[in-house]
Structures are given as structure tokens and as C-alpha cells.
Amino acid sequence: MSLPxxxxxxxxxxxxxxxxxxxxxxxxxxxxxxxxxxxxDPESSQNPAALASVQNFTAVFTATHGFLTVENPAxxxxxxxxxxxxxxxxxxxxxxxxxxxxxxxxxATRDFSLASSDTIGLxxxxxxxxxxxxxxxxxxxxxxxGSYRFGSQWAVGGGFHxxxxxxxxxxxxxxxxxxxxxxxxxxxxxxxGVGVSVGVTRQFGPNFAVSAMARSDGxxxxxxxxxxxxxxxxxxxxxLGLHWRPSPKLDLGGQALFRTWSGANSDLLALGGTGAQNxxxxxxxxxxxxxxxxxxHLPLRIGGHYATLPFPLVPGGQAREYGVSGGSGVRLAQxxxxxxxxxxxxWRSEGVYSENGFILSLGVLVRP
Numbered sequence: 001m002s003l004p005x006x007x008x009x010x011x012x013x014x015x016x017x018x019x020x021x022x023x024x025x026x027x028x029x030x031x032x033x034x035x036x037x038x039x040x041d042p043e044s045s046q047n048p049a050a051l052a053s054v055q056n057f058t059a060v061f062t063a064t065h066g067f068l069t070v071e072n073p074a075x076x077x078x079x080x081x082x083x084x085x086x087x088x089x090x091x092x093x094x095x096x097x098x099x100x101x102x103x104x105x106x107x108a109t110r111d112f113s114l115a116s117s118d119t120i121g122l123x124x125x126x127x128x129x130x131x132x133x134x135x136x137x138x139x140x141x142x143x144x145x146g147s148y149r150f151g152s153q154w155a156v157g158g159g160f161h162x163x164x165x166x167x168x169x170x171x172x173x174x175x176x177x178x179x180x181x182x183x184x185x186x187x188x189x190x191x192x193g194v195g196v197s198v199g200v201t202r203q204f205g206p207n208f209a210v211s212a213m214a215r216s217d218g219x220x221x222x223x224x225x226x227x228x229x230x231x232x233x234x235x236x237x238x239x240l241g242l243h244w245r246p247s248p249k250l251d252l253g254g255q256a257l258f259r260t261w262s263g264a265n266s267d268l269l270a271l272g273g274t275g276a277q278n279x280x281x282x283x284x285x286x287x288x289x290x291x292x293x294x295x296x297h298l299p300l301r302i303g304g305h306y307a308t309l310p311f312p313l314v315p316g317g318q319a320r321e322y323g324v325s326g327g328s329g330v331r332l333a334q335x336x337x338x339x340x341x342x343x344x345x346x347w348r349s350e351g352v353y354s355e356n357g358f359i360l361s362l363g364v365l366v367r368p
Contacts, residue, residue, distance in 0.1 A: 011081040011111045013070050013355060014319050014348055017274050018264070018311030019191075019220075019232065020138050020167075023085055023106030028062055028363030032327025032342035033285025034303020036253040039211040039241030040201065042101075043088055043363070046239065046257075047213040048157030049199035051099040051147035057091035059366045068346075068357035079355075081111070086363075097149040107139040110167045128176040139165035139191050139220070153203045161195035163220055163234070193220035193234060211241040211255075230271055233263040235278075235310075248292035254284040261310035274315050281307040285325075296331040296338065312350065319350035327361075338365035 015021030026035055027043030039047040043060045066081040083106065090101030113134040119126045145159035167189040174182045195217035203209045217234035241255035257280070264276040285303025289295045302325070309319040327342035340363040347356045 011109045014309055015109050016112050020108035020110035022108050025105040028340040028342050028361045031361050032301040032325050034305040034325050035283035036285030036303045039255050040243045045103040045105045047199035048145035048159040049147050049155045049201045051101050052149045052155035054090045054099045056367050060088045062086035062363045064361045066359045068355050070355045072353045100146045103143045105141045107141040109138040110135045130174045132172045134170045135167045137167040155201040157199045159197040163193040166190040187225050190223045191220045207245040209243040213239045232267040235259040235261045251287040257281040274312050276310045277318050279308045279310050298328050302326045313353050317350045321348045336367045
């Protein structure tokens with residue numbers, strides 16, 4: 001089945017299928033480096049071992065706003081989207097080299113509106129109709145995690161994830177002939193699941209580190225208006241990251257992530273979808289600071305990433321995403337408060353469907 005003729009008022013047209021557009025669980029510093037610092041960044045939720053870098057009680061709040069342009073067979077249209085994809089609170093346990101943290105991040109977004117026009121046979125004659133189908137909501141990831149440091153070289157972490165959320169669906173049909181009343185149907189899809197993650201960071205001297213993570217999300221139960229309609233397998237994930245400081249002023253990072261979304265393929269096909277495919281993501285980034293004694297005072301951060309997306313718009317396809325980013329940040333009040341900003345430019349495409357534009361991210365840090 002092809003997509004309806006127009007798409008609007010959404011976060012991405014690539015979030016229409018499956019569970020939606022997948023989140024990245026990154027803090028703003030990691031976003032501005034293209035995601036290259038994601039597995040070593042304690043403000044991100046990709047690797048629980050990264051929490052070992054937290055020295056004091058820290059709270060971080062992230063907001064994003066997208067300015068994208070969508071192009072598909074129906075034409076071109078701008079879309080605007082504001083989200084709050086990442087919240088993290090973490091602190092060190094007294095007398096132990098242990099850090100515990102809670103985070104709330106976006107797992108997948110299902111915000112979209114689809115519109116189409118058609119002519120149907122009714123009461124012995126043709127009648128023109130306009131149909132609109134919209135969804136608001138998505139899946140969220142609540143993580144409880146801890147990281148324990150063994151000496152100066154090893155940090156090991158683990159996390160327990162609660163995956164939950166809902167999508168409010170609305171279908172409307174309007175008849176051009178005023179003698180027919182318009183119709184509207186509403187329903188709600190709700191999702192529940194759990195997952196676990198483990199991570200490790202190995203420091204090789206003061207300037208080089210390797211990080212790795214593995215995660216299993218099991219499956220998510222899907223209910224429509226409180227009635228079970230099915231289960232969808234969620235992916236296993238694995239990632240490897242490198243962090244290198246060639247000089248006191250320069251940090252370099254890179255990572256790769258692989259997720260087995262194809263496990264959900266048969267479940268989504270049985271529910272009438274277009275299936276799912278495995279995904280890969282690669283990112284590299286750099287951070288330069290002019291004063292090593294004040295590393296968070298207006299550093300220059302740049303990066304780029306490449307990713308494939310799990311849920312094709314048409315059977316057999318797979319969307320690809322490219323992005324370049326930059327940003328900076330500042331710490332205030334003796335490091336007790338901070339502000340980070342990132343600006344990304346992204347390209348996404350699958351066949352005749354494409355979108356591109358800017359995403360502005362803002363992160364606020366507090367250490368009370």
C-alpha cells in the first residue's frame with residue numbers, strides 16, 4: 001500500500017511506518033560532535049558505563065526544535081517540530097566509586113498527519129472525499145543505571161530500561177457533498193516493554209579509551225484501546241567507541257552502533273506494515289578548547305554521522321540519513337550550571353521520499 005498524497009505536521013515522514021522514527025538518546029554535547037562522543041558522554045543514555053565520569057550530582061535537560069523540508073510525490077512542504085528528547089539525573093554514591101542515574105529519552109516518535117483525496121461510489125453516483133489520518137505520541141525509554149569504577153582503567157555499568165508510550169490515532173473523512181456528514185474515528189495504541197543494557201570503558205593511559213555496550217530490549221506489547229493486538233520484537237544493540245586526546249586542547253571520538261531491527265519484520269508484516277530491517281550508525285566528532293584549564297568554556301565542537309533507518313516507507317526500501325553538526329557550551333557559577341547548544345543539518349532519503357533541514361538542540365545542566 002502506498003502512502004497517502006500529502007504529509008504534514010510531523011517530526012519526520014520516516015516516522016510514519018512501524019514504531020516510528022527512532023531516537024538517538026544523546027546529550028547536546030554528543031549531538032554537536034555528530035554522536036561521536038555518545039558512548040563516553042555521561043549526559044547521554046547509550047552506554048551505562050559512561051556514568052562513571054560524573055563527579056557531582058548532575059541534572060541535564062534537553063530540548064530540540066526542527067526546521068525541515070519534506071519532499072514526496074505529493075509535493076514539498078515545511079515541517080516544524082519541538083521535542084524534549086533527553087532528561088538525565090545522576091550522582092555519586094558516598095564512599096564508593098559508584099555512580100547511579102536515571103534518564104528519560106525518546107525511543108521512537110510517531111507524530112504525523114497524512115491527507116489524501118479520492119472519489120468513491122455512493123448512492124449510485126461518484127462522491128469526492130478527503131481523508132486525514134494522524135498520530136500523536138511515540139515510545140519512551142526510562143533507564144535506571146549504575147556504573148562502578150575499578151581503579152583508574154576500568155568502568156563497568158548496567159541499566160534496566162522500561163519502554164512505554166502511546167500513540168493517539170485519529171481518522172477523519174470529509175465529503176465534498178454537504179448532504180453527507182463527515183466521520184471521525186479515534187483510538188489509542190499503547191506500548192509496554194522492558195530491556196537491559198551493559199557497558200564497559202577501558203582507559204589506556206590518560207589520553208586514549210575504548211568503550212563498548214550491548215543491549216537487549218526483548219519485545220513490546222501493543223494494545224489498542226486496552227485490548228491486546230500483538231507483540232513486536234525489539235532489537236539487540238551493540239556498539240563500539242573510541243576516544244582519543246592527542247593534545248590537551250583537542251578531543252577526538254568515533255563510534256559505530258548496530259541494531260537487529262529485522263527481528264520485528266514478521267511482527268510488523270502480520271500487522272499490515274512494511275516490515276523492518278537491521279540498522280547501522282557511524283559517527284565521528286571533535287572538540288577543541290582554547291584553554292585546557294577551562295575545557296567547557298566555549299569549546300568548538302564539530303562532527304558528522306551516517307545511519308540507516310529501520311522501517312521502510314515502501315516494501316523493500318530502506319531510508320538513509322546523513323548529518324553534520326557543530327556547537328559549543330559554557331559552564332557558569334563555578335561549574336554548577338551550564339548551557340550547551342548544537343546545530344545539525346540532516347539529509348534523509350528513500351527513493352522519491354526525502355527531507356532535509358536544521359535541528360537546533362539546547363541543553364541545560366545544573367549541579368546543585
